[in-house]
Amino acid sequence: MLFGVEKNDVLDKLRKNMVVIRLLGKGGSGSVYMVREKYHTTPYAMKIQAKDTIWDENVGCVNDEIRVLRTLNREGFPFAARVAFAAQDLDNLYAFMEFEQGGDLARLLERKDWILSIDEVRFYFTEIIVGLAKIHSLGFIHRDMKPANVLIGKDGHIRLADLGTVIRPKDLVDFDPVTTIVYTPPECTLDVPCRYTYAVDWWAIGLMMLECGSGIHPFGHIDPNAERELYAYIREYDFVQDEQYSCMFCETTPRDTLELYSLVALMLERDPEDRFGVMPFIDRTENGKMVDRTRKFGDSEAAYPEDVLSHPFFQFESDGSRVKGMDEETILSKGLVPPALKFDSVNDSSCFPEVELGKNDTKFEGFGPAADPRKQVSRVGEFPVFWW
Template structure:
C-alpha cells in the first residue's frame, strides 16, 4: 500500500453508485496510473450500521494478495468521507457481459472464469476467509480480461470449516446457500454454492430456480432452499461433464458439496493448467476492456474529487 490524499488524484468519472457510496475512476497525478476509488460517507455508514462491514472489507483486503482478488492500494479519510483506492477494472462485471450475451456464455468462456474464481476461493478459504456474497456483480474484469473478486464487506474471517464458523444471515438472496437461508450456521462452502449458481447462469442462460407462476408475465428466482421443487434441470445442450460439475456445487449438504482442490480435479477443468492460469498465461476470452463495459449514465457523469 502507498500513502495518499485527495489532492494526489485528478478528476474522476463515476463508475457506479450504491447504498455504500460511490465508486469512481481517478488518475494518480504523479504516476498517471488509473485507480478505482470507493468513497463512503461516514455519517451514512454510522446510520446504516455499516461500520463493521467497512472495517471488515479493509482488513480483508489489507491481508490478501492474489491475481484474481481486487487489490487495496491505499486508504485515507477526510472529515466526512472514507476512501479506498483499488484496482481499476475497465472490463465491468460478469453481469454486464452476461446481459450483453443475452444471459449466456460459451462453455469455454464460463470454464475460464469459473477456474479463476475457484483459484481465488481456494486462496481465501486457506486464509480462513469466506466471501459470503459471491455473485456476477462482484466478479469484475480487469484491463487484461481477468477476474477480480470484489466487495468483501460481508466476508467472515476465522472460518476453518466448510459447514460452520459463521451464523449471520447475509448475502444476496438468489445466490444464498440453503444453510444460510435456513440459518443453520455455515462455513466457506457457501461460496461454492454461489459459484454453482453463477456457473449455471453462465452456461444455461438463467438462474437454476427461475420460475414464473404469477400469471402476470413477471419472472423471479427462488433459491433451492425455498423452491417448490429442488430438482436441478439442465437444457439439452449442456454436456454431462458441465452438468456434473454444477450439480456437485449445488448440493444441499455443505459437507458433500464439492470445493477446494476437489474442484480443480473435476473433469470440467481437464483443459486447465492451474499454474498457467495463476500466472495469467492464458489469453482471456474478454479483451479490449474499456469504458464501454460500464453504464453510459455513469461514464458521462464527470465529477470532481473534491466535491
C-alpha cells in the same frame, strides 16, 4: 504510493490532485468512481462508503476487506482486486483500487446476450475458483459471490472484489443473511438465525456457473422482492428436477456441457455438508477406480483447489481430449489464454454501464474535514486500516 501521499496530509493531497472522471457503479456498500491524478493519465477506481451506513456488527467486515486484499496483494496473488491505498474523512471511507478496465462478469453476460461459451465458462471459473479457494485458505468466507463482484482486468483475467462481507467462521455470530438474495443458499433461508460456513460460497458458485453456461438463473422467474416466496423456493430447489434445464439434456448435448451440469448439480446440493467444495470428491475416471482428490479449503496451503478443478468439466474438452494448462503453475502465472478484449485507451470505460445515483446512494461531493482521532463522532478508531 498513489498521489505520493503520507498519512498526515492524504486528504489535502487528494483535494488538490484528484480528478473525478465518471461514476462506475453503485451498490449496497457504497459507490465507485473512476478517478485519476490531475497530471497523470492512469485511472483508479475509488470506492466511497458513508460511515453512517455501516452497522456496528459490520465494522469488522469493512476492515477485513482491506486487510485481506492487502495480504493477497503483498503475496502477488493474481486474482484479487489491487488496493493502492485507503483513507477516511469525517463522514466517509475511501478505498482506491486499480481500475479494472474489463468491467465485471455481470456486465459481460449482458454484452454476450446472457450466455457464455463453454470455453469462456471454463476459463473464468477456473480463475474464480482458485481465487475463492485462496480467500478460504486465509480463513475467510466471502458471503457475497455473484457475477457483479468478479472484475475483469484489461489483460482479460479476473479479480475478485467487494470483499466487504468477508467473515471468519470461528468469529461467526448469528446475523441475518447478507448474501445477495438470489444467491442465498437453503441453509440461510430459514426463519432462525443463520450460521455461515464455506459451503455458502460454493452454492453461489454453482448458481453463477449455471447462469453463465445456460443463460438462465434458476430463480430469475421469482420477484426478488417476494422474499418469503423466493426463500421457500430455494429451500426446496432440486436442480436435477428443474424443467427449465431438461431441454438441455439430450443425446446431442456436448460432453463438456453435460459435465458442466454435473458439476452444478454437485454444488447445488441442499445439505451444506454434502455440497461440492466441502464434501470429498471421488474421481471415477481413472481406469474405473475411485480416487479421492479432496483437499479441504480451510487448509492454509489450499491455494489450488484440486478437488474442484479435477472435475471432468475442467479437465476434458468436448471431444474427450485434455484441457491444456489446467495445472497450478500455469493458472497462477495467468498462463490460461483469456477471451480477447479491446480498448481505445487507458481511460476507455465502455465496459461499464451508465449509472445514475438514487437519493439514498452515496454521492461523492468532495472530501470533507479530516477524521479526528480525539472525537468519537468521526468513528476514526473503528476503521484503523483507513488512514487519516
